[in-house]
Amino acid sequence: MLAAAAIFMCTIAPAAGQRNGGAADLPDGPGKDAVAQECTKCHGVNNITNSWGDTKAGWRQTFDSMVKLPDDRAEIIATYLGAHFPEKPDRPKTVVVPGDLKVNIKEWIAPTLGSRPHDPYAAPDGTIYWAGMWADVIGHVDPKTNAIKEYPLPTKRTGPHGLTMDKEGNIWFAGNFGGIIGKLNPKTGEVKEFKMPDPAAKDPHTPLFDKKGMLWFTLQNSNMVGRMNPATGDIKLVTLPQARSQPYGMVMTSDGSPFICEFGANRLAKFDIDTMAITEYTLPNPESRPRRLTITADDVVYYADYSRGYLGMYNLKTKATKEWPSPSGPKSQPYGIVQVNGIIWYNESAIRPNTIVRFDPKTEKFQSWIIPGGGGVVRNMSVFANGNIAMAESGVNRVALVETPKTGNARGTK
Known part of the structure; x- marks a missing residue:
C-alpha cells in the first residue's frame, strides 16, 4: 500500500520497507502489526509517517485501490x-473556485489493483490508454462501451511511465524501471523492447514524436534526453549541461523542436531537432520547479510550478514571463497540464481530493472542480481532438475522462 498523501513515488525494491522504516517506526496500538505486514511489502512505512494523514474512510479508499484484503x-x-x-x-486545503462552466468527469478503476496508472494517452478513436506503472501493463478503456483491457508487458519491473502513439496506432512507452523504450501493437499484443545504449541511461520518462517521426524522450534522474529512430532502433543520448537538472515534461514547438522543463532547476530547455544541441531558459524565481508543461499554437508555454504552487507562462517569441498563484495555495503542487484552444487545464496534486483547474489567459480567471475519485495525484493529462481530457489518477488506481465545455477542436500539445 501507499500512503494517501505521500508526495514522492517510492521504490519497489524488495527491501524498501527495511530501508525506509519498519514496525518500530509505528505507534503502538491494535492494527500496528497488520499495517507493518501489509504496508511494507512494496514500500516503506515512511510513506505513512511522512504523509499528510487522512480520515479512516480516506485511508480505506487508498489501500482498497492497491490491494484486496479481507474486510475484517x-x-x-x-x-x-x-x-x-x-x-x-x-495539510493543504482544497479551494474550489466557482464559475458558470460545467464539466463532466467519468472514471474507471484499473483492473489490476496497485497498478498506479501514471500517464494516459487520448487516442484518435476516442479511447484511453494508460501506463500501469507498478503492474507492468498498458491499459485501455473505451469510454463509449466501458470495455477495459490490459496488455501485460513481457519484462518484469519495466515500469511503464509515459505514453505516445505513432501513425500506425502503435503505443510507445518509456520503461522507467527497466531502462527501455517499448512498442506495443494493440491489435496483436506484441511488444518490442529497445534498451538504452548507455548503462547510465536508466530511467526513460516522457516520450514524444517529432515532425520527422523521431521519438524523443526525457530521462529524469539520468539527466539526459534521448532521440530514437523507430525504423532502426538507433538511440542517441545527450546529457544536460548542469547536473541534477531532471528533464521531465516535454512538448513540441511550432517549428518542431522538442521543448522540456527541468524539474530539478528553474529552467526550461529547447533542443535542435537535428543536432540535439540544447538552449536553456532560466525562469525568474530561483525556487521554481517546473514539472509538466503545455504549449499553445503561437508558442506560449505554460508550466506547472510544482514547488511553489503557481501556474507559469513563458512566451518563446517575446521571452516574456508571467505567473499566477494556484487557487489552493503554495502547497497545492500543480502537476499535469494541457491546453485546449488556448485555455489551460491542470490539476492540483497535493490536496485531497485533487482538483482540476481551468485558467483563461485572456481574462486571467480560474475555475476549478473536485475530481470525484480523489485523483490520488494526477500525474499527467492528454487531450482528445474534441477538447476532452484524459487523466490518470495514480494513487487511487483510476483513469478518467473530463468532458469539457466545447469551443472547437484542439490537442493539448503538438
Whole structure:
C-alpha cells in the first residue's frame, strides 16, 4: 500500500520497507502489526509517517485501490491509520473556485489493483490508454462501451511511465524501471523492447514524436534526453549541461523542436531537432520547479510550478514571463497540464481530493472542480481532438475522462 498523501513515488525494491522504516517506526496500538505486514511489502512505512494523514474512510479508499484484503483485516488497518495518522492541521486545503462552466468527469478503476496508472494517452478513436506503472501493463478503456483491457508487458519491473502513439496506432512507452523504450501493437499484443545504449541511461520518462517521426524522450534522474529512430532502433543520448537538472515534461514547438522543463532547476530547455544541441531558459524565481508543461499554437508555454504552487507562462517569441498563484495555495503542487484552444487545464496534486483547474489567459480567471475519485495525484493529462481530457489518477488506481465545455477542436500539445 501507499500512503494517501505521500508526495514522492517510492521504490519497489524488495527491501524498501527495511530501508525506509519498519514496525518500530509505528505507534503502538491494535492494527500496528497488520499495517507493518501489509504496508511494507512494496514500500516503506515512511510513506505513512511522512504523509499528510487522512480520515479512516480516506485511508480505506487508498489501500482498497492497491490491494484486496479481507474486510475484517482492512477494517483493522483503516481504524489504526485513521486514529494514529489523521489529517494534519497544516495539510493543504482544497479551494474550489466557482464559475458558470460545467464539466463532466467519468472514471474507471484499473483492473489490476496497485497498478498506479501514471500517464494516459487520448487516442484518435476516442479511447484511453494508460501506463500501469507498478503492474507492468498498458491499459485501455473505451469510454463509449466501458470495455477495459490490459496488455501485460513481457519484462518484469519495466515500469511503464509515459505514453505516445505513432501513425500506425502503435503505443510507445518509456520503461522507467527497466531502462527501455517499448512498442506495443494493440491489435496483436506484441511488444518490442529497445534498451538504452548507455548503462547510465536508466530511467526513460516522457516520450514524444517529432515532425520527422523521431521519438524523443526525457530521462529524469539520468539527466539526459534521448532521440530514437523507430525504423532502426538507433538511440542517441545527450546529457544536460548542469547536473541534477531532471528533464521531465516535454512538448513540441511550432517549428518542431522538442521543448522540456527541468524539474530539478528553474529552467526550461529547447533542443535542435537535428543536432540535439540544447538552449536553456532560466525562469525568474530561483525556487521554481517546473514539472509538466503545455504549449499553445503561437508558442506560449505554460508550466506547472510544482514547488511553489503557481501556474507559469513563458512566451518563446517575446521571452516574456508571467505567473499566477494556484487557487489552493503554495502547497497545492500543480502537476499535469494541457491546453485546449488556448485555455489551460491542470490539476492540483497535493490536496485531497485533487482538483482540476481551468485558467483563461485572456481574462486571467480560474475555475476549478473536485475530481470525484480523489485523483490520488494526477500525474499527467492528454487531450482528445474534441477538447476532452484524459487523466490518470495514480494513487487511487483510476483513469478518467473530463468532458469539457466545447469551443472547437484542439490537442493539448503538438
